[in-house]
Amino acid sequence: xxxxxxxxxxxxxxxxxxxxxxxxxxxxxxxxxxxxxxxxxxxxxxxxxxxxxxxxxxxxxxxxxxxxxxxxxxxxxxxxxxxxxxxxxxxxxxx
Amino acid sequence: xxxxxxxxxxxxxxxxxxxxxxxxxxxxxxxxxxxxxxxxxxxxxxxxxxxxxxxxxxxxxxxxxxxxxxxxxxxxxxxxxxxxxxxxxxxxxxxxxxxxxxxxxxxxxxxxxxxxxxxxxxxxxxxxxxxxxxxxxxxxxxxxxxxxxxxxxxxxxxxxxxxxxxxxxxxxxxxxxxxxxxxxxxxxxxxxxxxxxxxxxxxxxxxxxxxxxxxxxxxxxxxxxxxxxxxxxxxxxxxxxxxxxxxxxxxxxxxxxxxxxxxxxxxxxxxxxxxxxxxxxxxxxxxxxxxxxxxxxxxxxxxxxxxxxxxxxxxxxxxxxxxxxxxxxxxxxxxxxxxxxxxxxxxxxxxxxxxxxxxxxxxxxxxxxxxxxxxxxxxxxxxxxxxxxxxxxxxxxxxxx
Numbered sequence: 001x002x003x004x005x006x007x008x009x010x011x012x013x014x015x016x017x018x019x020x021x022x023x024x025x026x027x028x029x030x031x032x033x034x035x036x037x038x039x040x041x042x043x044x045x046x047x048x049x050x051x052x053x054x055x056x057x058x059x060x061x062x063x064x065x066x067x068x069x070x071x072x073x074x075x076x077x078x079x080x081x082x083x084x085x086x087x088x089x090x091x092x093x094x095x
Numbered sequence: 096x097x098x099x100x101x102x103x104x105x106x107x108x109x110x111x112x113x114x115x116x117x118x119x120x121x122x123x124x125x126x127x128x129x130x131x132x133x134x135x136x137x138x139x140x141x142x143x144x145x146x147x148x149x150x151x152x153x154x155x156x157x158x159x160x161x162x163x164x165x166x167x168x169x170x171x172x173x174x175x176x177x178x179x180x181x182x183x184x185x186x187x188x189x190x191x192x193x194x195x196x197x198x199x200x201x202x203x204x205x206x207x208x209x210x211x212x213x214x215x216x217x218x219x220x221x222x223x224x225x226x227x228x229x230x231x232x233x234x235x236x237x238x239x240x241x242x243x244x245x246x247x248x249x250x251x252x253x254x255x256x257x258x259x260x261x262x263x264x265x266x267x268x269x270x271x272x273x274x275x276x277x278x279x280x281x282x283x284x285x286x287x288x289x290x291x292x293x294x295x296x297x298x299x300x301x302x303x304x305x306x307x308x309x310x311x312x313x314x315x316x317x318x319x320x321x322x323x324x325x326x327x328x329x330x331x332x333x334x335x336x337x338x339x340x341x342x343x344x345x346x347x348x349x350x351x352x353x354x355x356x357x358x359x360x361x362x363x364x365x366x367x368x369x370x371x372x373x374x375x376x377x378x379x380x381x382x383x384x385x386x387x388x389x390x391x392x393x394x395x396x397x398x399x400x401x402x403x404x405x406x407x408x409x410x411x412x413x414x415x416x417x418x419x420x421x422x423x424x425x426x427x428x429x430x431x432x433x434x435x436x437x438x439x440x441x442x443x444x445x446x447x448x449x450x451x452x453x454x455x456x457x458x459x460x461x462x463x464x465x466x467x468x469x470x471x472x473x474x475x476x477x478x479x480x481x482x483x484x485x486x487x488x489x490x491x492x493x494x495x496x
Contacts, residue, residue: 030102033278035146039153039259047339047408078409079383083339087403089392 012060013053015046023057027064034061038075047083050075100146100278101263103270109277109299113140115306115458116295118282118318121152122258122444123437124310125265125276126451129186132272134459140302141269141276142295148262150312154381154413155444156335156357156369158348160197160253162224164213164485167422167469169220172442174466175449176253182448188264190256193362195346197253198227198235199485200243202353207246213485214248223251238344238399243353255348255359258444282311285322291432292322306458308435309428313379313414315438324428327475328416328439331375331489334387336410340364344401350487354394357487366402370394371489381412415441420480421488425450425470427457436472441488 010020018041031040034057043057044050054074062072099106104120114136117124120143128141143149161173183189201207210226217224225248227235232244266276277299285307286294294303309326311318319326341364348359358368370391388410396403416439418424423446424439437454440446453467463471474480 030099030104033100033146035149036101039148040263045409047406049409078411079385079388080407080410083406083408085404085406086338086392086396089389089407090396090403 012056013041013043013046015048016042018043018053020060023060024064027061032061032065034058034072034075037061044075049078049081101266103263103266104147104276104278109280109297109302110138110140110275111301111303113138113302113304115139115308116302116304117141117308117310118295119143119310119312119315120147120266120276120278121150121310121312122148122262122265122447123312123440123450124308125262125269126447127308127310127437127454128274128276129265129269129272130451130455131458132269132274134455136459139274140304141274142280142282142297143276143278144281144314146278147266147276148259151413151415151440151443152262152312153259154335154411155258156359156367157255157258157444158197158350158357158359159192159255159445160199160250160348161445162197162199162213162217162222162248162250162253162485163483164216165481165483166216167481168483169217169222170466171449171470172446173220173222174453175446178448178452179256179445180252182261182264186264186268188260188267190261190264191362192256193254194252195254195348196235197250197348198232198247198350200232200247200349200351200353201245202243202351203245206352209484210246210248217248225249225251235347236345236349238401240398240400243351243398249347253348261444282318282321287322287431290430292434306433306435308437308454308458310437312438312440313416315416315436319428319436319438322428322431322434324431324434324436326424326436326438326472328418328424329377330379330414330416332378332380332412332414333369333371334383334391334410334412335367335369336388336391336407338366338402338405339408341366341405345399351398352487354398355487355489356391356394356398358395365408366395366405368395373489375417375489379414381414383410383412387412417441417488419475420483421486421490422481422483423450423470424472425454425467426463426472429473441486
């Protein structure tokens with residue numbers, strides 16, 4: 001890619017380095033469902049669990065797919081809300 | 096732009112007629128549709144109630160081995176392992192098959208003696224397995240807690256792959272051969288005339304077809320019920336987790352009966368794994384539980400103490416449909432012409448490539464391939480259950496651990 005101007009550097013998912021261009025390309029290829037877009041790009045699955053990116057991705061997806069925003073649901077939230085050390089989880093229940 | 100969900104899926108009207116309808120757009124259904132299309136089966140339709148791969152296909156532990164302890168399991172799963180070796184090339188899509196080895200860990204002298212016994216049958220089948228003493232295991236997994244190590248069996252040409260990529264790979268390859276995959280399409284009825292299937296009714300229309308396959312994963316029992324066929328499975332919830340990425344510390348996939356757990360480190364550095372309760376709890380919910388998170392944390396920290404300082408990033412659940420002997424159901428449905436069963440999977444991710452090819456052979460030729468024969472649903476009435484002992488699965492009878 002060196003020497004070629006990038007079309008966009010807008011990063012939507014900071015955890016996984018997913019750019020607007022990545023999303024546009026994925027949607028054009030056919031990953032135009034938030035569930036599959038998430039799995040392809042990794043967006044919404046990083047340490048922030050989508051807190052910083054899910055709304056921007058929903059909006060872009062709605063725009064690209066020609067759908068209303070409320071027709072693009074957010075993916076289910078997975079626990080934990082914030083990453084937790086396994087040692088903390090392991091210790092809590094010990095006698 | 097109309098939504099496609101994944102490349103290879105189609106939108107628009109359902110066809111009025113097909114030569115075969117596969118119910119379930121997970122790995123089993125898509126792989127089977129691909130194999131049927133390779134055989135030139137005509138118009139093949141796959142119906143998926145949600146997005147393709149939304150069930151167990153996208154929730155499993157991604158691990159791949161064929162080093163089991165019975166002729167039946169080794170026969171089917173080693174056929175699959177051979178297909179895994181070249182699957183990315185065959186489907187022209189990288190499924191990230193990582194041949195990093197698969198360690199079945201023995202943590203007690205008794206388990207090690209069992210591993211030694213299993214080695215004989217595995218060698219007889221020509222598997223690339225090696226019996227490891229404690230020092231060998233420590234060299235292979237330097238971060239593993241020494242008190243967990245009594246030995247083990249490593250299968251060198253096994254490992255893990257990426258489950259979503261595998262679903263997409265089969266969907267694309269199937270689509271290139273003309274398979275029509277319809278996501279977000281729910282089956283509501285199966286039409287029968289005399290003793291043969293005739294049609295499938297969905298929330299989007301009716302398809303007449305002489306062949307219907309139940310590859311509906313967690314919903315397999317309900318789908319078979321629509322055709323009046325009993326599928327003897329119980330549905331259990333399993334939970335899994337992934338940590339934040341860390342530097343490479345674990346090369347092979349590892350299964351440990353002592354903690355009833357399985358895990359691997361992905362090429363991106365995340366540690367991924369799941370553990371099972373001693374006795375499974377029938378449950379079709381896919382909500383994650385705090386008990387599940389704690390169980391995984393306790394057991395994986397016990398196995399790899401360094402993980403105490405590593406953060407769990409995500410935690411999810413899925414369901415398995417478990418038969419009395421934990422083996423899948425792969426056969427023609429008894430008493431109903433044109434209806435086939437490809438369900439009851441617990442080791443479905445690793446088994447899919449071979450099961451799909453063999454089921455396609457059964458459907459096309461009418462003859463049951465010998466490798467498939469032991470997996471007929473009639474074993475639950477004849478009592479000829481498969482006595483596989485090397486599974487890392489919580490069993491209701493406590494026998495299959």
